Amino acid sequence: MGLKFSNDLDAWHRWQESRSLKQQFVKHLRRAHQAPEFFLLANGPEPRLLVPIEAPKPSTIAAYTAPLRFLGEEQIAVLAPSDVSHLLEGHWTSTRVSGRDLPEILHGIRAVFSAGSYLPAGELAYEWSQQLGARFVVAQHGLTTPFAPPLARGSHLLAFSDSDADFWKSGRRDVSHEVVGAQILWNAAQRKRAATDTRDAKPVFLGQLHGAELPRRISAKTAQRFCRATGAEYRPHPSETDRLSRIQHSVWQRRGIEFENSGRTLGELHRPVVSVFSTGVLEAAAAGEQAWVTCVDAPDWVLDFWERYGLSQWGEDPTPAPPVPQTEPAQSIAASLARILEGAA
Template structure:
């Protein structure tokens, strides 16, 4: 917790770059508003200000120190922290904000009842809301893409003809491995691209696949931040394709036998297929997304700037 009797609770289920950018960066724009963060482990070192860390004995009831919370911010209620925070928001009558943290597929979990969606775009808002009347939506943009665009000048020397890197998605349940795996293998062998495993590709089957690819001559990218690669990016439906485009890095999508939902996904985000012109940088909002999110939260708790 930061301060006494927090008015805002941030629920964090993961410390991935997308989750940190969407859920926690608004903290920097809340001034001295008392806030709390619910996370699976201590993240105080990543946050501005002085924090008190307290373990929770139970998540079934609202903790005593959070009974003045009037707004909750999370990436959704489909994992433990977001789910507990939604239960508490319902019990407290607090606003429950869901911040979009990545690109949306049809397999995304539904929005929580009576939530307020803060979306990347109007098309995403309509897609995820799915005509529900209990959910309201506001377009704020993506903090991840906003931050990537700040790095655009660094990548002016990246050429579309440079050797690309393929962003792996073997971990994803959205596509069978016969599609995600064969797409990655063929693309890397045909173009000389290096394969960049997703951080979640640590299961036995993925490791076996990696080993087989190495024997067949597929090179692997070194671990590190995506934008530090500074070379063209290709994937099937990774958020990294649009992140690279925002940063001025040539990026494309490709897929063998893509299902219709993949084609709809490409269309919704205006992603370019390999062999065509690179994906255009996304249009950014006038206000930094983290600041816009903070403004929505402040309005909900009655704060003034």
């Protein structure tokens, strides 16, 4: 099994648009495509690395800037929808850019480090990389499903594992890759504690009503059935803010389903974690917590996903901790970027 849209980004966007909860978001992306406006930040006059950031959230920025601390005095530019200089380490100048013309300060860019080309900042950065002959480097930041956006032509993928890379590439030969590991799992493993049996503790079900990958009738039915059968608390995904999700939350609360809204991280809860295909299940397992998956009328791709990542179904032994590299993935990413910037890769 591989991507549903292995090399057709337009088809992926049409699929996204077909998902009713995504239509407003896609329309926003189209407006951004027509007249992109961003802030361009730089920590020096001649940056060689460009980092597009799609969402000005601390967690998102941390995910993309963590490797930068291993690059020493390297001059870097950041393309973001707002001025995020206050969330970056060091001194940064900030200017507005409008339109698709390549800014003069970026003429020395040799590599772009991104999540891909499927959102506005990454799309524009990829366009500029093509003009400059710069490498377009994509870092994996979550577990892959068949509905992941395809990689831009000629991308260099920094993957969690060879199996993740093979799945995302889906037979394409224009994409290269290397394995660096998963920063989120590495972080979880660093806080791993001695194994304790928390099976009798009240489980936490990680909500995924926002996900376009799974029909809502399946994601909602699974969450409701599991919470009512086990007494689990429902933990809404931060993106479950749309009207239908809010209505569903109200219905569940009226039916007696309790919610986990403490704001604490999964590692702080020390309770069993269950979901359909959330990265949080593997993150919890990496931290030494008990974690499982479950799904009502699971589609074939969900079953394949569970097998590919070694996830245990509820009622089986807990999901084993995934292997993590000895070297921090952010450091491995930085080393790869450094080789590319010096022309050695």
